[in-house]
């Protein structure tokens with residue numbers, strides 16, 4: 357049944373998800389902060405800064421008023437960067453007239469609180485604002501979704517009815533949606549793969565070959581799984597779409613901002629210069645900071661994350677970071693996947 361859906365955040369991913377929702381016949385209002393962007397979307401049916409060259413559906417409406425977008429919505433899809441989640445949820449409390457299903461598609465962990473996005477949302481949202489929170493995650497570059505290329509993702513929520521409602525809302529012929537009850541695993545997989553994508557980009561910038569990339573992806577997944585299991589996720593989730601699937605797509609694609617950021621760092625650029633040049637959110641940077649603290653506080657060994665933390669925040673040369681990783685003490689491959697810090 358067609359629903360009234362507000363999409364919060366008109367960057368690449370919010371706009372691409374709005375396209376999917378329009379294709380499914382929903383009445384979609386896309387909230388953007390800048391009035392010029394709203395006019396461009398409504399009048400020209402483009403969003404050139406974030407999805408260059410794509411023609412947006414005629415029925416897609418943008419607005420700079422979150423009140424207009426969300427006040428009477430059945431569901432709200434939040435696609436703002438991690439750093440904007442709390443502020444956006446606080447605003448949402450003041451505008452919705454009846455409790456909504458809130459589906460977020462943000463991939464990050466908050467530095468400081470070390471919280472996942474749905475945990476931040478639970479802290480901020482009032483009971484009268486939401487009837488359920490779900491996460492949508494998986495291998496899905498906005499550039500390809502907006503071209504209606506075949507894409508598969510996962511939705512997760514504490515309650516099956518909300519998983520299925522989110523699945524029905526988004527599922528189209530081009531956009532296949534699976535459900536998974538493991539909210540912790542789905543959110544962690546989406547957030548932590550960005551750290552590994554930064555590292556893979558660095559190997560590219562250093563002119564390393566495919567062996568180094570395969571090594572980082574595989575050992576990266578091992579450390580994501582190690583932390584995730586410790587935090588209560590189902591380890592199997594990490595071999596699914598929101599884990600391995602998203603790791604592959606982010607680590608192997610020119611579309612990925614995290615991959616491109618890592619490559620520039622490997623080529624010798626400074627982090628500040630890279631972020632300025634990118635002009636879009638690179639979630640892996642702040643997530644590396646958060647996860648380095650999270651792993652330390654749970655005493656979980658995450659050597660790749662630690663090495664990248666040193667490169668990003670303490671000026672370690674990427675080549676030296678690679679040498680440090682290669683020079684670690686001898687390990688067994690499989691035992692090392694265990695949840696706790698193994699020092700055999």
Ligand SMILES: NC(=O)C1=CN([C@@H]2O[C@H](COP(=O)(O)OP(=O)(O)OC[C@H]3O[C@@H](n4cnc5c(N)ncnc54)[C@H](O)[C@@H]3O)[C@@H](O)[C@H]2O)C=CC1
Nearest residue numbers: 366367368369370435437440462463496497498636637639
């Ligand atoms: N681009 C992609 O293909 C995918 C992105 N994601 C995730 O979606 C989230 C959003 O990413 P993108 O849309 O790609 O980023 P983007 O950089 O393309 O756009 C970010 C948008 O958020 C808006 N924004 C920034 N601060 C804000 C604030 N304080 N309040 C309201 N809006 C604010 C910006 O104006 C911009 O429209 C990130 O967590 C990202 O990891 C997830 C899957 C795919």
Ligand SMILES: O=C(CO)COP(=O)(O)O
Nearest residue numbers: 494495496497612613614
């Ligand atoms: O999450 C993504 C694809 O699933 C997009 O990754 P980037 O944020 O690195 O572009």
